[in-house]
Amino acid sequence: MSNLIRQQTFKRLSTVGTTHIWQLKAALDASAFFYESALSVDADGAPKAYGPRGLPGTLDNLGNAGHPGNWWGIVTDKQGNPIQQNGIPPQQPYRDYYISPTSLINLGYVETDVRRYADATVIPYLALPPAYFRVTGLKIGDLALVINGINGRYTFTIFADSKNKPTLGEVSICSAVALGAPADPRHGGLNKGIITLVFPGSGIGQGCIPDAQAINVAGRGHLKHFSNFRDKENKLLTAFPEYPLFAKALTDAGYIRRE
Incomplete structure (x- = not known):
């Protein structure tokens, strides 16, 4: 109706x-x-959105970011491997977590800086x-x-x-x-x-x-x-x-x- x-x-x-x-x-x-x-x-764009399987505190299931050979929800290196944060703020504040991008970006930061993306x-x-x-x-x-x-x-x-x-x-x-x-x-x-x-x-x-x-x-x-x-x-x-x-x-x- x-x-x-x-x-x-x-x-x-x-x-x-x-x-x-x-x-x-x-x-x-x-x-x-x-x-x-x-x-x-x-959860995309959040610094703690994704991490290696078994890492406590991730906000979403890693499967929602892709899989080896086809990662669409995390930033990878030239070989296609997920980049893990080094734990040094503000660029990569959460050690071992992956970097999750969004389509909207802040061009003032490089691709490996979590501040480049819209934090969910x-x-x-x-x-x-x-x-x-x-x-x-x-x-x-x-x-x-x-x-x-x-x-x-x-x-x-x-x-x-x-x-x-x-x-x-x-x-x-x-x-x-x-x-x-x-x-x-x-x-x-x-x-x-x-x-x-x-x-x-x-x-x-x-x-x-x-x-x-x-x-x-x-x-x-x-x-x-x-x-x-x-x-x-x-x-x-x-x-x-x-x-x-x-x-x-x-x-x-x-x-x-x-x-």
């Missing part, structure tokens, strides 16, 4: 996996888009499969608002990690905590209720990692602009009637409600 309501009120831009992507009717394809999904938790425990980010959003012009570093429709909590996030699989709802540990969701990359997450509003073209692009406060300020500004100049009829407030706390969270985040 809720999807039927959305079909009547909004434009369906595409479907990624089993998730419908929505926009305001008559919006350009490059305009803001939104969707509802499950939630999974990403500190930066509220989301991971998206960019190949499915080319029509929108989405780029690394763009901003989004993520709302937990079940409890009404929200966080502004940055698109910091790319993925290939057509699944949505993957966010950093920091984002999951802000949303009040189970934040363990191994066993955390939710099976529904995560609503994400993405603003293509909203970021400053590759090469810099804004902190959480900067992401919040910039994201709130884009949300206000969206409600002021794109959604003048407050259509988005009615998009998810199955989640009664969604509309309040949206206005709490800065969306302007017109009486």
Whole structure:
């Protein structure tokens, strides 16, 4: 029934996996888009995300970073072997742990410096499969608002990690905590209720990692602009009637409600 309501009120831009992507009717394809999904938790970019099997304190299973001969989630040397941190802060603060990269990087640091990457425990980010959003012009570093429709909590996030699989709802540990969701990359997450509003073209692009406060300020500004100049009829407030706390969270985040 809720999807039927959305079909009547909004434009369906595409479907990624089993998730419908929505926009305001008559919006350009490059305009803001939104969707509802499950939630999974990403540890990438955290200095303690991965390490050799048996190393205590790692945040995620090593298998999620690849395997010998094909490591996609950790930094390797020229021979393809994982680089282990030397324990000397701030470049490599946790001895024996691997270095986990993200798609968004800080160009001020070299590839073997953990500060080059978006730390999942500190930066509220989301991971998206960019190949499915080319029509929108989405780029690394763009901003989004993520709302937990079940409890009404929200966080502004940055698109910091790319993925290939057509699944949505993957966010950093920091984002999951802000949303009040189970934040363990191994066993955390939710099976529904995560609503994400993405603003293509909203970021400053590759090469810099804004902190959480900067992401919040910039994201709130884009949300206000969206409600002021794109959604003048407050259509988005009615998009998810199955989640009664969604509309309040949206206005709490800065969306302007017109009486």
